[in-house]
Amino acid sequence: xxxxxxxxxxxxxxxxxxxxxxxxxxxxxxxxxxxxxxxxxxxxxxxxxxxxxxxxxxxxxxxxxxxxxxxxxxxxxxxxxxxxxxxxxxxxxxxxxxxxxxxxxxxxxxxxxxxxxxxxxxxxxxxxxxxxxxxxxxxxxxxxxxxxxxxxxxxxxxxxxxxxxxxxxxxxxxxxxxxxxxxxxxxxxxxxxxxxxxxxxxxxxxxxxxxxxxxxxxxxxxxxxxxxxxxxxxxxxxxxxxxxxxxxxxxxxxxxxxxxxxxxxxxxxxxxxxxxxxxxxxxxxxxxxx
Numbered sequence: 001x002x003x004x005x006x007x008x009x010x011x012x013x014x015x016x017x018x019x020x021x022x023x024x025x026x027x028x029x030x031x032x033x034x035x036x037x038x039x040x041x042x043x044x045x046x047x048x049x050x051x052x053x054x055x056x057x058x059x060x061x062x063x064x065x066x067x068x069x070x071x072x073x074x075x076x077x078x079x080x081x082x083x084x085x086x087x088x089x090x091x092x093x094x095x096x097x098x099x100x101x102x103x104x105x106x107x108x109x110x111x112x113x114x115x116x117x118x119x120x121x122x123x124x125x126x127x128x129x130x131x132x133x134x135x136x137x138x139x140x141x142x143x144x145x146x147x148x149x150x151x152x153x154x155x156x157x158x159x160x161x162x163x164x165x166x167x168x169x170x171x172x173x174x175x176x177x178x179x180x181x182x183x184x185x186x187x188x189x190x191x192x193x194x195x196x197x198x199x200x201x202x203x204x205x206x207x208x209x210x211x212x213x214x215x216x217x218x219x220x221x222x223x224x225x226x227x228x229x230x231x232x233x234x235x236x237x238x239x240x241x242x243x244x245x246x247x248x249x250x251x252x253x254x255x256x257x258x259x260x261x262x263x264x265x266x267x268x269x270x271x272x273x274x275x276x277x278x279x280x281x282x283x284x285x286x287x288x289x290x
Contacts, residue, residue, distance in 0.1 A: 001079070001082065001083040001087055001088060001089065001090065002088075002089050002090075003079070003089075003090050003092060004052075004089055004090065004091045004092070004093075005092065005093060005094070005097070006093065006097055007093065007097060007098075007138050010091055010138050010139055011138065013089065014052075014138075014139055014140045017049075017050050018140065022048075022049035022050050023047070023048040023049045023050070023142040023143065024048060024049075024050050024052060024139065024140065024141045024142050024143075025044040025045070025047060025048030025050065025051045025052070025141060025142070025143045025144070025145070026052050026053075026054065026135065026136075026139050026141035026143070026144040026145070026168075027040045027041055027044060027051065027052070027053040027054070027087070027144075027145055028053075028054045028056075028132060028135055028144065028146070029053060029054060029055055030055065030056065030057045030058065030071065030186065031055040031056075031057065031072070031073060031074060031075060031078045031092075031186070032071070032072035032073070032074050032078070032186035032189070033074070033077070033078045033081045033082065033186075034184050034185075034186065034188075035176060035184060036147055036149070036173075036175075036176035036184035036185075037081075038081060038085045039173060039176050040145050040146075040147060040173055041053070041082070041085045041086065041087055042085065043145060043171065043173050044143060044145045044171065045086065047142075047143045047169075047171070048141075048142060048143050050088050050089070051086065051087050051088050051089075052087070052088065052089045052090070052091055052139055052141065053082050053087045053089070053090050053091070054090070054091045054092070054135055054139070055075065055078055055090055055091070055092040056091075056092065056093060056098065056131070056135075057071050057073060058098075058127060058128075058131040059095055059099075059127075060099070060106075060123075060126070060127030060128075060130055060131060061124050061125075061127030061128050061131065062124075062127070063121055063122070063123065063124065066121075067187075067190075071186070072186055072189055075092065078090075091135075091138070091139060098131070098134065105130075106126050106129075106130050107126070107129040107130045107133045107160065108126050108129065109125065109129055109156050109159055109160050109163070111249075112125075112152070112155060112156045112159060112249070112250055113125035113126070113152075113156060115152070115243070115245060115250040115251065115252070116152050116241060116243055116245065116250060116265050116267070117152055117267060117276065118152065119241065120240050120241070120267070125152070125153070125156055128153055128156065128157070129156060129157065129160050132144075132157055132160070133160065133164075133166075136161075136166055136168055141168055142167075142168065142169065143168065143169045143170075143171060144168050144169070144170055144171070145170075145171040145172070145173060146170065146171070146172055146173070147172070147173050147175065147176070148172050148173060148174050148175050148278075149175045149176075149183045149184075149185065149276065149277065149278070150276070151263065151265065151278045152250060152265070154170075154172045155248070155250065157170060158170050175277070175278075177203065180200045181200055181202075181203035181204065181207075182196075182199050182200050182202065182203060183202070183203065183275070183276075183277045185275060187273055187274070187275065188273075188275075190271075190272065190273040191270060191271065191273050192271055195270035195271045195273060198235045198237060198270055199268075199270050199275060201230060201231045201235075201237070202231065202266060202268060202275060202277040203277060203279075204230065205226075205227045205230040205231050205266070206227075206264055206266070206277060206278070206279040207279070208226065208227070208230055209223050209226060209227050209264050209279075209281075210264070210279060210281045212226060213256065213262070213281050213283060214281070214283075214284055216284075216286060218255070218256045220244055220253065220254070220255070220256065223244065224242045224243075224244065227242050227264075227266065228242055231266075231268055235270075237268050237269065237270055238268065238269040239266075239267075239268055239269075240267035240268060240269060240274065241265070241266065241267050242264075242265075242266050243264075243265050243266075244256075244262050244263070244264055245262070245263050245265060246262075246263070247261050247262070247263045247280060250263070256283050257283065258283055258284065258285040258286060259283065259284075259285045260282075260283055261280055261281065261282050261283065262280070262281050262283060263278060263279075263280050264278060264279050264280075264281060265277075265278040266278070
């Protein structure tokens with residue numbers, strides 16, 4: 001496996017690969033790899049000939065009071081893990097390589113960021129779409145893959161690709177979870193032992209809400225309060241949001257319609273660690289007797 005540090009090297013590499021007729025797959029990451037990242041590699045392998053993983057902690061998607069400086073950077077172990085699952089190249093540029101000092105361009109998708117994480121992290125998704133569009137331009141993948149845990153990110157990237165006619169197929173992988181249900185995340189390493197035990201309530205609360213919906217509960221406020229009480233009872237968890245939204249537009253639903261689907265999305269702080277999770281639920285159609 002080879003490490004690529006500069007954009008010029010990457011351009012030379014992808015030109016040779018494309019001229020040879022081989023298909024390129026991109027697995028974008030910020031490093032601190034875990035099993036979820038490795039499963040992204042496994043999933044994309046059947047679609048491409050060459051796998052490139054990017055490892056870049058992107059400053060544009062961090063707010064001024066967020067964890068850019070302390071975000072885990074574990075390149076040596078990341079390289080070993082990536083090589084063990086068959087990654088062919090790692091693109092790991094410095095910030096100065098990715099962003100010129102006088103860079104004045106951003107890629108912005110409208111409306112979709114105005115929900116969920118975008119409300120508490122203004123500018124975050126502009127940073128995501130800008131870096132992903134740069135990665136697409138630099139590495140010219142035929143296929144790219146993203147995790148469903150960051151569901152809003154995946155939807156926004158798919159919209160960007162469609163709107164800008166970017167020639168890349170975007171795949172998404174269902175959330176990869178720990179044995180107890182906690183969604184895998186590089187930020188899980190921040191959790192104290194106590195917070196780690198409490199964090200399993202995220203997935204448990206989503207399943208609790210799903211059970212309410214599939215058994216006929218349609219009162220949105222009742223469902224949201226049930227999730228909130230489930231998560232916060234007995235601990236100091238701090239709710240950022242609990243939202244039931246449209247699976248495409250991400251707009252808050254005002255009612256649950258039988259036969260449609262709802263995305264339940266949550267963001268919660270345990271200690272200083274903010275975690276997200278989500279679940280899509282198909283709303284059953286009930287036989288109504290008149």
